[in-house]
Amino acid sequence: HWGHSFGHLSDENYANDARIYMDYNATTPMDPEVVEAVTVAMREAWGNPSSSYLPAVKARDIINQARESISRMVGGKPEDIIFTSGGTEANNLVLHTAVTHFWQSRVAAGREELNSTHHNDTAALPHLIISNVEHDSIRLPTQHLQQEGRAEVTCVAVSKATGRVEAEDVVAAIRPNTCLVSIMMANNETGVVMPIKEICQRVRAVNKQRPQPRILLHSDAAQAIGKIRVDARDMGVDYLTVVGHKFYGPRAGALYVNGPGVASPLHPMLFGGGQERNFRPGTENTAMIAGLGKAAELVNTHLSEYESHLWDIRGYLEERLLAVFGADKIRFNSRFPGSDRLPNTCNVSILGSGLVGRRVLATCRRVLASVGAACHSGQVDRPSCVLLSCGIPEDAARNALRLSVGRSTSRQDVDAVVEDLKETVDVLERMN
Ligand SMILES: Cc1ncc(COP(=O)(O)O)c(C=O)c1O
Numbered sequence: 001h002w003g004h005s006f007g008h009l010s011d012e013n014y015a016n017d018a019r020i021y022m023d024y025n026a027t028t029p030m031d032p033e034v035v036e037a038v039t040v041a042m043r044e045a046w047g048n049p050s051s052s053y054l055p056a057v058k059a060r061d062i063i064n065q066a067r068e069s070i071s072r073m074v075g076g077k078p079e080d081i082i083f084t085s086g087g088t089e090a091n092n093l094v095l096h097t098a099v100t101h102f103w104q105s106r107v108a109a110g111r112e113e114l115n116s117t118h119h120n121d122t123a124a125l126p127h128l129i130i131s132n133v134e135h136d137s138i139r140l141p142t143q144h145l146q147q148e149g150r151a152e153v154t155c156v157a158v159s160k161a162t163g164r165v166e167a168e169d170v171v172a173a174i175r176p177n178t179c180l181v182s183i184m185m186a187n188n189e190t191g192v193v194m195p196i197k198e199i200c201q202r203v204r205a206v207n208k209q210r211p212q213p214r215i216l217l218h219s220d221a222a223q224a225i226g227k228i229r230v231d232a233r234d235m236g237v238d239y240l241t242v243v244g245h246k247f248y249g250p251r252a253g254a255l256y257v258n259g260p261g262v263a264s265p266l267h268p269m270l271f272g273g274g275q276e277r278n279f280r281p282g283t284e285n286t287a288m289i290a291g292l293g294k295a296a297e298l299v300n301t302h303l304s305e306y307e308s309h310l311w312d313i314r315g316y317l318e319e320r321l322l323a324v325f326g327a328d329k330i331r332f333n334s335r336f337p338g339s340d341r342l343p344n345t346c347n348v349s350i351l352g353s354g355l356v357g358r359r360v361l362a363t364c365r366r367v368l369a370s371v372g373a374a375c376h377s378g379q380v381d382r383p384s385c386v387l388l389s390c391g392i393p394e395d396a397a398r399n400a401l402r403l404s405v406g407r408s409t410s411r412q413d414v415d416a417v418v419e420d421l422k423e424t425v426d427v428l429e430r431m432n
């Protein structure tokens with residue numbers, strides 16, 4: 001299987017390309033058609049898209065086509081798409097926009113002079129609402145803004161019964177100075193899908209009843225795109241984050257903005273040569289944008305096929321885990337009655353002392369997976385905060401494995417992974 005072979009890496013851990021990749025929520029390989037699109041753009045569309053000669057025209061055409069494919073993938077219009085370097089930049093751009101929007105709303109309301117100095121009046125700070133299970137590219141910038149005294153932040157806790165952020169809890173957190181609600185569309189560790197449409201409906205109703213500032217609505221759709229249907233307009237978000245390397249695209253991203261600078265504010269973090277209508281200047285990364293557009297095109301064409309394959313393979317994985325380990329030995333951490341979840345994510349704990357997730361994965365001969373977010377892989381001594389926030393018992397959270405399947409994962413791969421896990425658990429339990 002092309003998608004998860006690591007045979008080309010020299011490290012002895014990867015020399016044996018019988019390794020089986022089960023960490024598609026961390027990142028995905030580029031689809032061969034995406035690699036081709038990137039290569040062709042590098043070779044034939046190297047011109048500066050702002051120039052007038054042929055290579056530039058070709059570059060502009062590629063960028064415009066990519067913009068159209070991405071807009072179709074997320075249910076928007078081409079002019080709603082702003083290219084970024086990735087999801088982290090897109091998320092930070094939303095937070096920067098919301099803070100700026102807050103201050104501009106206050107000036108517009110005549111409640112503050114433009115050069116006001118009492119920005120540190122806590123009653124007048126922008127208030128941001130996020131969930132307590134957001135990715136670090138939302139969690140840490142909001143934490144930074146709070147520590148710098150530039151914003152107030154409420155982290156709404158997910159329900160321990162549903163694993164979701166509930167709309168009523170978001171609405172209950174709204175204050176007069178709230179200017180942004182940002183809730184991820186699906187969690188990268190549990191795969192639980194959040195009720196974004198309901199949250200947006202409830203917050204929009206609050207917006208209708210109150211003066212400025214309008215509460216802006218954002219969802220980080222990094223983990224949802226390419227796995228389930230994502231329709232920004234139907235959900236009612238003002239902003240939606242797109243992350244290429246989660247849906248077999250390149251390490252590039254985009255921000256969907258419902259009418260940037262018109263229906264929805266968008267304030268640049270960077271200033272420069274005017275690209276992206278001055279919302280995100282810098283000479284366009286044509287090759288990466290070409291790849292992002294091709295990845296979006298593939299989703300537009302094949303999403304239902306992808307989704308049904310992921311459901312089938314993840315279902316088979318959980319069926320085999322149950323058959324091999326038995327109900328008393330494992331705990332499925334992604335299953336919350338009544339909550340939707342991504343079709344590819346299986347967060348599972350193999351119960352028992354000495355079966356800490358990191359130790360199990362380090363002992364496995366073939367499985368390449370994770371115990372949680374890749375950007376938390378350095379946290380060797382404690383269970384995932386996300387799982388604990390979802391009410392997963394600490395002993396189970398400590399033993400959690402995040403298995404996320406992909407488009408090329410086969411039932412044969414699943415059999416091999418479950419066998420590897422069983423052999424590993426037997427070895428570790430004999431050692432105890
Ligand atoms: C939910 C989520 N949001 C944002 C990001 C950040 O995207 P990027 O790695 O492109 O900065 C990731 C993955 O890395 C993610 O899983």
Ligand SMILES: O=C(O)CC[SeH]
Nearest residue numbers: 025026188373374375
């Ligand atoms: O691994 C993940 O969940 C995404 C990158 Se931090």
